Structures are given as C-alpha cells and as structure tokens.
Amino acid sequence: MLLKELLREEWRMHSTMFGNTNFILFSLVIFGLCALFALITPLFISSKSILSFSHYLFFALGISIGSFGLSGREVLNKRFGEISFIAYSSKILPVSVKQIFLNFALKDLMYYTFFFIIPFCTAFIISSAITTITITQASLMFITIPLTFFFGLSLSFLMTTIYSRSKIIIQLIIGCSIVYVFLNLGFFTQEIVYENMLPPLQLFFNPTMKMLIVNITLSAGLFLISTLLFNFEFKAKGKGHKTLFRASKKPSAIKAFMLKDFIDLHRSQGGFGKILFSFLIPILIIEVMMSFVLKIFSVSGEGLLILFSVIIGVTASTIYNWLAEFDNAKKYLNLPINPKKICLSKTGLSIILGIISGSGLLIISFLFSEASITSLGFSFIIFTSVFAITLSVLVYLTGLNPNTLLFDAKTFLKYMLTLAPIIVFFMLQAFSYSKINHLFLIPAPIILTTISIALFKKSMKKITIFE
Known part of the structure; x- marks a missing residue:
C-alpha cells in the first residue's frame, strides 16, 4: 500500500509540472536514443562487446544512483519537498522509517526500470531484426x-553505508x-576476466536457473545488509563544526552563496563522498570497459584520452545537479535575494569542483592510456570546454531545477540534441586521431568556450525561482 501511494505521488508530482503526456514521452525519448545506439554500434563493434559494455554501463549507473548510505536521510528529507514529510510519519504512525526508506528505494528502482531499462532493452529487441544480436540475447537482457x-545499486549502497561509518576503510579499498587495476590493466581487459567479474553478465552468457538464483540472492543480500547497517535515526541533537572560512573583507552575495553551498556539501551526510560515488567511480568503470572495446579499432592512446576527456566533461556537470538537488530555491522567495546570484554561485562552485x-580523473585516464604528455594538456583544454558547454546548456534549459526539469521530455530532448553533435564530432576525431587533425581540433575548444559564455549570459536573463 505504501509503495503504491509513493508511486502515485511521484507520478502526480511530475505530471503536474509537465503533464501526463509529456512525462510519458520521456521514456519514448530514451527509447529513441537507445534505438540509435542499438542499431548503429553493432555495425562497428562486435555484438559480444556491445552487450558486455551495456551491462557495465548499467552497473555504473547503479553505482551512481545507489549512494543511499551518503544521501539516504537527505533524500527522504529534502529531495521531494513537502511530499517527503512522509519520512517523518514513522514518529506518529505505526510504520518504521526503515520500511519507508525501503519503499522509497523500491519506488526509485521501479521508475528507473520503466524510464531507462525497459526502453533500452526494447530497443535491442527491435534492432535484433537487422543486426547480429539475436532475439534470444535481446530478450535475456530484460532479466x-x-x-x-x-547489483550496482546494492553494492554502492553497501559501500556508501560503510563509508558513512568509517571513511578510511572504503578509501583504502578504492x-x-x-x-591494482592500473598495474594489471592488460589482465582486466581480457574477455574471460571482465565477463566473469560481473555476476549478471555471467548469467547472460551462461543462463542457468542456479545462476539466476545466485544473482537475485547476492543483490538482495547486499541491499538487506546495507539496510540493516544504515542509521535511519533523525535525532535533533546539537553538532559542532569547525569554522572553514574567515570573514571576508569584501562581502559578496555570490561568494557568500558559493561558500554556503560548499559548507552544506561538506557538512552533509557523506560530504564529498557523493562526488566520489556518483561521478568518479562510475566513470572509471566505463573508461576501463571502453579501453577494451576501443582496442578493436586500434585507437591511439592520444585518441582514447581525447574521448575520455569528452566523457568526463559531459558527466562533470552532474555536480551542479548535486548542488541544486538538496537546496530548494523556493525557500529564498521571502528573502531579498536575486535568483541570478543563487544560480551564479552554484554554477561557480560546480566549475571549481x-x-x-x-x-x-583525466590524470588517472592518462596513466591508463599510452598517450604523450602533450596530449594530456590538449585533452585538459577539451575537457574544460566540453564541461563549460554542457554546464551552460544545463543551466539554460533547467535553471535552478535540473533534477526535475530533465524529466521533461522536451527539455531532455533539447539537451541531448544540443550536445550530441559535439560528442559525435570529438568521437570521430578521437577515432581518427593524427597530428594533422590535432591542429584541426585547436579551434573547437575556443568556439565551445565562446558559445558557453554567450549561452550562460543569455540564461541569466531568463532565470527565475519559479522555473
């Protein structure tokens, strides 16, 4: 009953903002993008590599989403505004806070399945008619x-729960x-190794009832252990913090908000561990897999580093989502504060972090690749320019509500169509990297940075708290 009501409330919240039709269209947009991926990539990469990469992609997504150990209480308390008051209903109603949290997690799992996993797998079902991927393989992907x-979500939940109790243990493990992976990269990129490292991938290539039971038991067991270890108590007790910054001699509203967001992130549950688990670790997993896949094309170390710099630049914008997620802009409505300054502060801190x-992450990628030190500097320029254009597009389209408005089908489609040509351009350059197109790439970061500045200035003219 509780799960049903949470699902209905989630649907009501989004459909009220976008309309029922537009909210449903979001999954169709995802399906369209996945269909392009499923139809085009098998033309260049073996079906086995594509299927393996797809599994690791969703494993990385699970790692990114499942950091409940660092943000669980904050998600219940802040993420969904007034509807999250249900998190505190355990104080007055005969329902435990663990039960509420479990239903929140199941609700998120069901929504990600509906909006991402089902469209992705359906796209492969359709593509099996004209690609080397069989209908049996595509059907098995639904499982x-x-x-x-x-599995990725449960593993991340366990790691972040342990991290919240003892940071040093997880830091040492990571x-x-x-x-270890860096010293044995050749070993980890062998097919037989990466196919057996991920239990669901073992099930995919060797489907048996025994492996299915093992996978379900393993993931459910990790999630159950994490739930038992996680501290759900909302005790109203005082907690002291050291002063992080001295009083500024030149007060500035933008600087004050930047410092506030930094302090909020630092003092929040998990602190900067959120960036570690939602950004850095998933990208490292994807990079290791891409290193293997791109060996098929004999991509140079320099080309591989350029490709990684683009991926890092695009995904680094998620830091802005983190800063906006737990700071509801509506609370500033009764204060004499210009929303532009709030946006400027969050954007500025996002750029720094x-x-x-x-x-x-780019330096780690450089160590994994066989690129020259010169290409590292050039890749850094590409990374910063791609990061700038991605962040400016995100701010322009979503303002102070990126986590909400990106679920709007029209907004998400505009976001993807704007960034797609940039990503494709750099991908083609990376695949055919040479000293000649190295010179051809030089104007690209300058153009992107110029467009980013112009777009950001334009977004400042239209931004409001009510977006």
Whole structure:
C-alpha cells in the first residue's frame, strides 16, 4: 500500500509540472536514443562487446544512483519537498522509517526500470531484426540488465553505508583497487576476466536457473545488509563544526552563496563522498570497459584520452545537479535575494569542483592510456570546454531545477540534441586521431568556450525561482 501511494505521488508530482503526456514521452525519448545506439554500434563493434559494455554501463549507473548510505536521510528529507514529510510519519504512525526508506528505494528502482531499462532493452529487441544480436540475447537482457543495475545499486549502497561509518576503510579499498587495476590493466581487459567479474553478465552468457538464483540472492543480500547497517535515526541533537572560512573583507552575495553551498556539501551526510560515488567511480568503470572495446579499432592512446576527456566533461556537470538537488530555491522567495546570484554561485562552485575532480580523473585516464604528455594538456583544454558547454546548456534549459526539469521530455530532448553533435564530432576525431587533425581540433575548444559564455549570459536573463 505504501509503495503504491509513493508511486502515485511521484507520478502526480511530475505530471503536474509537465503533464501526463509529456512525462510519458520521456521514456519514448530514451527509447529513441537507445534505438540509435542499438542499431548503429553493432555495425562497428562486435555484438559480444556491445552487450558486455551495456551491462557495465548499467552497473555504473547503479553505482551512481545507489549512494543511499551518503544521501539516504537527505533524500527522504529534502529531495521531494513537502511530499517527503512522509519520512517523518514513522514518529506518529505505526510504520518504521526503515520500511519507508525501503519503499522509497523500491519506488526509485521501479521508475528507473520503466524510464531507462525497459526502453533500452526494447530497443535491442527491435534492432535484433537487422543486426547480429539475436532475439534470444535481446530478450535475456530484460532479466540481466535489471539485475546488473540492482547489483550496482546494492553494492554502492553497501559501500556508501560503510563509508558513512568509517571513511578510511572504503578509501583504502578504492585506492588499492585503482592501483591494482592500473598495474594489471592488460589482465582486466581480457574477455574471460571482465565477463566473469560481473555476476549478471555471467548469467547472460551462461543462463542457468542456479545462476539466476545466485544473482537475485547476492543483490538482495547486499541491499538487506546495507539496510540493516544504515542509521535511519533523525535525532535533533546539537553538532559542532569547525569554522572553514574567515570573514571576508569584501562581502559578496555570490561568494557568500558559493561558500554556503560548499559548507552544506561538506557538512552533509557523506560530504564529498557523493562526488566520489556518483561521478568518479562510475566513470572509471566505463573508461576501463571502453579501453577494451576501443582496442578493436586500434585507437591511439592520444585518441582514447581525447574521448575520455569528452566523457568526463559531459558527466562533470552532474555536480551542479548535486548542488541544486538538496537546496530548494523556493525557500529564498521571502528573502531579498536575486535568483541570478543563487544560480551564479552554484554554477561557480560546480566549475571549481568539476575542474578539480575532472582533472584528477583525466590524470588517472592518462596513466591508463599510452598517450604523450602533450596530449594530456590538449585533452585538459577539451575537457574544460566540453564541461563549460554542457554546464551552460544545463543551466539554460533547467535553471535552478535540473533534477526535475530533465524529466521533461522536451527539455531532455533539447539537451541531448544540443550536445550530441559535439560528442559525435570529438568521437570521430578521437577515432581518427593524427597530428594533422590535432591542429584541426585547436579551434573547437575556443568556439565551445565562446558559445558557453554567450549561452550562460543569455540564461541569466531568463532565470527565475519559479522555473
């Protein structure tokens, strides 16, 4: 009953903003994009590599989504505004907060399945008529892709729950894992290794009832353990914090809001671990898989680094989503605050955090590749320009509500169609990288940065809290 009401409330909330038809169209937009992926990629890459990459892609998505251990209480409390008051109903109604949280998690799992997984798998079903992917393989994806997503989500939930209790343990595990993979990259990119590292992928290539039971038990067990370990208490007790910044001699509203957002993120449950689990780790997983897939095309180390810089630049904009997700702009309506300054502060902090974390990830990518030090500098320029255009498009289309408005079919389609030509352009350049097109690429970052600045200035003229 509780799950049903949460599903209805989620649907009501989005359909009220976008309309029932427009909200449903979001899944059709996802289906269209996935259909292009399913139809085009088998023409260039073996079906086995595509299917494996697809599973790791949803594993990375699960890792990104499942950081409940760092944001669980905040999601219940802040993410959905007034409807999240149900999180506190355990204080007055005969329902436990763990039961409420479990239903929240199941609700999110069902929505991601409906809006992303089903359209993705359906696209492969249709593409099987004209590609080398068989109808049997495409049908099996309806079982293994959801299991892969749930496994990634459960594993992330467990890791972030442990991280919230003891950061040093997870930091050591992640650090040692990165070093180990780096030292043994050739081993991890072998087919027999990466096919057996992911349990749902084992089930896909060797479907048996025993493996199906093992996968369901493993994912459910990880989620159950995480739920038992997670602290759901909402105790109203005082907590002291050290002063992070001194009083500024030159007060500025934008600077004040930037510092506020930084402090909020730092003091929130999990702190900067959210960026680690929702951005850095998933991208590392995708990069390792792409390193293997692109070996088929004999892509140079320089070309591979350019491709990674584009991927990092596009995904780094999710930091803006994090900053906007837990800070409802409507609370500033009764204050003499210009919404433009709020947006400027969040954008500025996103740029700082995005460049710092993205640069670190780009250096790790450089160590994994066989690129020259010169190409690292050039890739950094591409990364910053792609990050700038992605962030400016996001701000222009969604304003202070990126996590909500991106579920609008029209907005999401505009977002994807705007960025798609840029991504495709750099992908083609990466696949055919040479010293000649190295010179041809030089104007691209300049053009993108110029467009980004112009688009951001235009977005400042139209932004309001009521968007």
